[in-house]
Amino acid sequence: MPRIGVFICWCGTNIAGTVEIEQVVNAARSFPGVVYAGDYRYLCSEVGQKLIKDTIKKENLERVVVGTCSPRMHEVTFRKAVAEAGLNPYLLEVANLREHCSWVHKDPAEATPKAIALVRAAVSKASLDEPLTALMLDVEKRALVIGGGIAGIQAALDIADSGYTVDLVEKEPSIGGRMAQLEKTFPTLDCAACILTPKMVEVAQHPNINLLTYSEVEAVSGFVGQFDVRIRSRARSIDPSKCTGCGICYEKCPAKVPSEFDMELGKRKVIYVPFPQAVPNIPVIDRENCLYFKRGRCRICEKECPAEAIDFEQQDEIIERRYGVILVATGFDSMDLTGYGEYGYGQHPDVLSALQFERLFNASGPTAGQVVRLSNGRPPQRVVFIQCVGSRDIARGQNYCSKICCMFTSKQAILLKEKLPETEAYIFYIDLRTAGKGYEEFQRRAAEEYGVIYLRGSVGKVFPEGERLLVRGVDSLSGRPLEIEADLVVLAAASVPRRDAPELARLMSINSDRYNFFDEAHPKLRPVETHTAGIFIAGACQAPKDIPEAVAQAGAAAAKAVTLLSKEKLQSEACVAKVDPARCSGCLHCEAVCPYGAIAATETEERVRGELLTRTVAEVNPALCQGCGCCTMTCRSGSVTLQGYTDEQMLAEVDALCLQR
């Protein structure tokens, strides 16, 4: 029996307020193997750590049990302390007396016996602890950034500026993302393109950035420091080394389809660049709609191209590459509003989503910058904006507030007033949320300087009546039902994750919330990390956010990524699975369930009745194993063990917990 020391922490009154510390210490002294039991007010303090270190030496301790807060908080602290005293750090066990005990009980008569039981369990487990050693693994000095919106662009630039190579993967033919679709930005009314395009150009020119547009991530394996990623770079049908970006091809292309960039309001050619400032300025042929690919005839672009850059035979390129870190910045979609039939979206051409309305202001947009009704091409005399369409709606939409709509609606109303000063603007809002530097002032300017009329309430229904739209709503402050004859109705659609976000989360084994926004590792303290080490998130793929927030988060995620990349070696997980080849039947069910690809078949030799036989068994690669334990539960013969959490240790804990008081 190893010599075990037990240290109980008061955590101020957090534990000591509910748990009778003295009783726990006294009880611990009687547990098998315990040669020392003591307590301290704050065990995590330097004094507390010193107490542990000194006692290890003085009492010649071989195992240490601490009864403290959750191991998620301070396991690392205490492992370090134990190691500094010369013990293997994995000879430490944490009994969670705070989150699992004192915080969930009020009555010391209940909490104290439970604390004793938890310590007894930890002691039982500790007596079976074995020293473990982590591997030191290489770090591939290359980063992958997924998503070329403002967050992805910023993150790529920051990582690249730190001297590391970055591959920036963007699904669309150009980087720029949602921000590229905007005319102006709140609360400064900067022209979005004027502040975004310099960054796009910087990406294109940066020696450390390898831009992969029209490309998607198809597979991810490996682990922090060594992610192996397969990327499909779709065929543009254009040879980028020849293309000069002259634009003759799309001028001459005879086929048109609705433009995604203009939110389906305008048309684009089938060979196209999504917008004039696109980076790279190399067109793509949309093969689904191309007359040649559909019907085998046309090839006008090929005839017209002076650089002979058109290549109908071009194949998708598969890129397989290793990365040390991955940063995900896939952004957001505007919610599909077909479930809101009362507003007539999709039924009437003058009912638009906010992102569609934004495109009307843009000189290269569907109306060449003219703010007009799409039904008749005339400027609107009255525009009604409706906020919270799909946001804060537990029945038909999203439970959350989309955060940016109050501000972009005020911005659009101001833009409208600047373009058409005589046009009336009404905004139906439920609550005005303007938390942000200069935001409240901006909204007040809209109301006070521009005369935008804010109506606190909702719209029940939009009735197309003759040429106009009769908006029936209510102003709840005056308690008056209202009917407004409008020419345009603009809906502030909720921000939702990209449609393919769940698929990407699955590829990368990162968590998502109930809405499919990617989950951060800790809502306060680890806001840009995911639960998968080495994968970071930034921008609106995590939750709705505006440009300054997305940029700040991108910078933070880049800093985290660079911190990892700057390390020569990374310590691997020490608590990894291990196969006992003598008992393994070679069924390889473990291989099938392993989320990290850490298990593979191998051959083992054994002597049966004097004969040397070769047999297939499973083998764990300790560099890949993350210690999740799926394999141990799948194994029928019980031949896979998770080191640090062996069956014997678990059962010893259970036995200790089940002991009569």
Add this chain to the structure above:
Amino acid sequence: MIFSESYHRFIDELKKNTGQDPNQCYQCAKCSAGCPVVAAMDLLPHQVIRYLQLGLLGELEESRTPWICASCFTCAARCPRDLDLARLMEGVRLAVLRLREGNRLSPADLELTPEQLEKLPAQALVSSFRKYAK
């Protein structure tokens, strides 16, 4: 505002019978915005919920609004809080009818000409007496 014991009894009963919790409402007033008969109401539909939240039961008892509500379910169809205001209105009507032990409509109240009465669909009369009398 009266959050007395009787208020809590009333609200608990209302919640139980209608399956709706007035505190779920954040006063967006979408119900009032879409209500086809709102013009005839003294309290707007969202105000009825507000009065329930604030315990202004005496005022609700005096209001015309629950009796104007025609149970068209438009409010419930669009409520972002998934509240069925039509049910809450029914709960208020029933509470008033039971409290007063009197009906709001009796055959003598009908101001219909014999000609109208002949044309009026049976369902209209049955519905009215079901809604306004117990």
Add this chain to the structure above:
Amino acid sequence: MHYRYFPGCTLKTQAKEMEDTALAAASALGIELQELPEWQCCGAVFPLSDDELITLLSPVRTLAAAGGEPLVSLCAACHHVLKRAQEVIKRNPDTREKVTDFLEVDYAGEGRVLHFLEVLRDDLGFDRLKEQVSHPLAGRKIAAYYGCLLLRPAKEMQFDDPENPTIMEDLLRSLGAEVVSTAYRTECCGAYLSVTEEKVATATAEKIVHSARRAGAEALITACPLCRYNLENIGGPALPVYYFSELLAEALGVAALKEVARG
């Protein structure tokens, strides 16, 4: 195609023409509607408070009487009450036990509860209906009026898109009519307020009719006798209001026959 059929009170009194034309059309289409024996009033309004059990008895008795066979009604209000009563029985075991014990019936929510329009759309199919149209309503500009009870609450009624329904327009198109779209087709007509608050009912009905007229409609169709009553009793220029079944029978050429037979 065989269905049990629940007419409801109004169809035997003020709305006879709805029943007559629907039955004539049904038989022409090979749809057999077998009237339930000894049926009674559905209760006209669905009880919205869960402690109102007495008023559930009548619709549940009707549902049980259908014996699990598909049960069809023509009146929107009857269909609404029957459909939602069935939902209560399906979803609330406590209520089910009380009500069925009292009625001494064995009913757990089985059987489809259908409006006749759903039979035409889902069981017969508007395409097949179109083939049987002998007197298409060519050039007739008709607007559909849905009202409330067929559509809402959508989760329970499962009838059509509650804000942008199409079933009546699809019917009109299959009958060869020119469909006029009207903004107020799903707004309430005022319902039974015509008994106690006539002005309120008139005001709501007027909005519906005037909007349809402005949109170019020459007539409206409805599936509810009370809607029809309200839409007809307005101030200002009115529009003819028909039951959907009247135009259906006319297009099938069975209305004329019926009139001859009656005459």
